[in-house]
Amino acid sequence: MDFDVSQSRDSLPSRSSEDLLDQSLAPTEEILIRVSKLNKYFGDKHVLKDIDFEVHRREVVALIGPSGSGKSTLIRCLNALEKPTSGEVYIHGDRLNPNLSLKQLSVLRRDLGMVFQNFNLFPHMTVIQNVTEAPLLVRKMPKDQAMALGEELLAKVGLSEKRDVYPSRLSGGQKQRVAIARALAMQPRALLFDEPTSALDPELVGEVLKVMKDLAYEGSTMVVVTHEMQFARDVSDRVVFMSDGAIVEQGDPEELFRRPQHKRTQMFLERIMSILP
Amino acid sequence: MDLAARAFPALLLGAVNTVIYCVSSFPIALLLGLLLAVMASSRFIWFRAPARTFIEVIRGTPMIAQIFILYYGIGALLGVYGLAGLINAWTAGIISLAINYAAYEAEIFRAGLLSVDKGQTEAAYSLGLTGSQSFFRIVLPQAIPFMIPPFVNDFIYMLKDSAIVSVISGTELTSVLTFWVTRNTSDSFPLYFIAIVFYLLMSLPTSYIARLFERRLRAAF
Numbered sequence: 001m002d003f004d005v006s007q008s009r010d011s012l013p014s015r016s017s018e019d020l021l022d023q024s025l026a027p028t029e030e031i032l033i034r035v036s037k038l039n040k041y042f043g044d045k046h047v048l049k050d051i052d053f054e055v056h057r058r059e060v061v062a063l064i065g066p067s068g069s070g071k072s073t074l075i076r077c078l079n080a081l082e083k084p085t086s087g088e089v090y091i092h093g094d095r096l097n098p099n100l101s102l103k104q105l106s107v108l109r110r111d112l113g114m115v116f117q118n119f120n121l122f123p124h125m126t127v128i129q130n131v132t133e134a135p136l137l138v139r140k141m142p143k144d145q146a147m148a149l150g151e152e153l154l155a156k157v158g159l160s161e162k163r164d165v166y167p168s169r170l171s172g173g174q175k176q177r178v179a180i181a182r183a184l185a186m187q188p189r190a191l192l193f194d195e196p197t198s199a200l201d202p203e204l205v206g207e208v209l210k211v212m213k214d215l216a217y218e219g220s221t222m223v224v225v226t227h228e229m230q231f232a233r234d235v236s237d238r239v240v241f242m243s244d245g246a247i248v249e250q251g252d253p254e255e256l257f258r259r260p261q262h263k264r265t266q267m268f269l270e271r272i273m274s275i276l277p
Numbered sequence: 278m279d280l281a282a283r284a285f286p287a288l289l290l291g292a293v294n295t296v297i298y299c300v301s302s303f304p305i306a307l308l309l310g311l312l313l314a315v316m317a318s319s320r321f322i323w324f325r326a327p328a329r330t331f332i333e334v335i336r337g338t339p340m341i342a343q344i345f346i347l348y349y350g351i352g353a354l355l356g357v358y359g360l361a362g363l364i365n366a367w368t369a370g371i372i373s374l375a376i377n378y379a380a381y382e383a384e385i386f387r388a389g390l391l392s393v394d395k396g397q398t399e400a401a402y403s404l405g406l407t408g409s410q411s412f413f414r415i416v417l418p419q420a421i422p423f424m425i426p427p428f429v430n431d432f433i434y435m436l437k438d439s440a441i442v443s444v445i446s447g448t449e450l451t452s453v454l455t456f457w458v459t460r461n462t463s464d465s466f467p468l469y470f471i472a473i474v475f476y477l478l479m480s481l482p483t484s485y486i487a488r489l490f491e492r493r494l495r496a497a498f
Binding site: 081103110114118120123124183186192 | 394396397399400401402403404405406407408410414415418419
């Protein structure tokens with residue numbers, strides 16, 4: 001996999017020129033997530049059709065496509081929030097067997113952080129409690145260590161001053177940044193984003209995308225279901241276009257956006273680009 | 278007025294007994310209700326079916342029948358093993374109240390737990406929390422503020438419902454009241470008045486404290 005930074009990433013101000021040369025943050029050959037022959041039915045509805053899909057370490061993959069195309073279902077299958085009807089999901093070599101107990105699944109799920117469209121912050125906990133809950137409970141991290149980690153992550157998403165506030169006092173963008181910090185607190189191998197900006201007011205989308213960009217440049221492995229085409233184009237290493245439960249086309253973002261090979265991709269991009277400035 | 282003064286100590290004792298019946302049986306009803314609610318929401322039929330059956334049978338049959346069965350039926354059964362002493366008006370009363378109310382509290386728990394967004398459990402699972410961690414740390418704490426008003430409602434009901442223990446010779450406020458009223462039918466008004474004041478003295482602080490508690494829990498989110 002080529003990591004061509006000159007094409008897509010040089011326009012972004014947050015990345016310094018030194019970083020651009022740092023090839024150690026490029027996607028590796030190591031496969032972190034592997035999906036093979038994945039099928040999912042909701043009743044009679046065939047929502048995922050024979051999906052084969054891989055994510056390499058340090059790779060940022062954008063999943064795009066019309067609504068109802070199965071993107072969210074696919075990403076939810078990756079950490080067993082949905083059970084595939086057939087097919088296999090491997091996380092870092094471990095098979096995500098649908099027959100595993102909740103306890104066994106919880107161990108595998110620690111490897112993947114998830115950020116939801118509707119944030120799903122815990123409303124009865126303060127911001128810092130939201131972030132430290134899983135390290136304390138799941139990792140059994142000592143309290144002072146968890147607090148230090150929580151504060152570091154809140155600083156990273158620019159919300160240090162909100163540490164003792166309840167989520168109801170936060171804007172949507174702030175909520176989503178806390179949710180990202182919460183996912184990072186488990187130090188997962190990869191982050192899954194399920195339409196992280198779709199529930200946000202337009203003026204709040206930027207702050208969340210900025211945090212995601214920073215993560216991408218630090219070499220995080222990310223799978224992002226998104227309708228933000230600019231983000232997919234500028235930040236991702238690979239764009240996967242899905243339609244009707246199948247992967248229609250995937251590849252280098254610049255290539256896919258400029259010269260989509262399939263009719264369906266062309267139609268989708270035309271429709272969505274026509275409303276972009 | 279003389280009658281009221283004479284009846285007062287007995288009525289007070291009756292009120293204290295009412296409180297003892299309720300304060301002992303309601304927590305048991307809550308715990309059993311939670312267990313039933315969790316079982317009734319289980320994916321596994323062999324958890325779900327017994328819980329549903331229990332809830333429907335208990336809700337669908339009169340408490341007076343349940344209390345008789347427990348007191349005389351189970352009492353006789355235990356008598357066979359020389360354990361008849363275990364069943365008296367206190368134990369039979371408290372157990373019947375607890376069992377009966379558990380069926381109702383279970384449905385309150387179930388409704389409360391259902392009111393918590395599914396996304397909360399998903400977020401907890403995605404962080405690697407186990408089923409019980411996500412239930413006790415994430416879902417239940419969010420459901421409790423919504424369940425307090427119906428719980429308090431039922432507790433206040435129980436304060437009065439506990440009068441049913443009089444059928445197995447339990448002594449509580451209503452049974453003491455009846456005892457005095459039947460002996461003073463021409464002058465019973467002050468007796469009723471005292472009993473009503475006692476009932477209010479039990480229920481009003483309950484409502485007040487519960488509202489305070491609820492407000493504090495809800496203030497956060």
